[in-house]
Amino acid sequence: MRRGFGSSSMETLAFGDFNNARRFAREIELVGAGGIYVVDKRLPKMNSFRSHTHLLANPMEVFKRIRAIEHHVREADFVVVARTEAMVCGFELEVALERCNCYRLADADAILVHLKRRDADEVKAFTQAWRQPCPTIIVPTTYASTQISSSDGRLPDRPEG
Secondary structure (H helix, E strand, O other), rough: OOOOOOOHHHHHHOOOOHHHHHHHHHHHEEEOOOOEEEEOEEEOOOOOOOOOOOOEEEHHHHHHHHHHHHHHHHOOOEEEEEEEOOOOOOOOHHHHHHHHHHHHOOOOOOOEOOOOOOOHHHHHHHHHHOOOOOOOOOEEEEEOOOOOOOOOOOOOOOOOO
């Protein structure tokens, strides 16, 4: 049976400790969700594209939430995605990479990187620098018209490194 991804739960894990995370993940798993994502922003959570000051949670808090979820859910195929907003909040690429690696070490199944530039330069820089064995999800909110394939319809090769 194919389960849905728990989209209604997504922003809920921007607050609370690992107990909130594990209990919430277990509850949505019981109603059939196939996964959840944990975002590293703190409350009050605001639209990333607004010009407010955005606060990030301590990466170890997020690490503990991810670990708690991974150890508490029962289904082996329950997906935990760790979302970082470090670059949206004005941090450098290196900070985003460090946070993502921390979340990967916590056993996140994938990393979601949120960016807000109008071109794909940041996403290109991130994907070239990210050398960890963890899938990356990119949300092309502001650069949706960026071409990602070559003229023959193939996706570009990932640079060796």
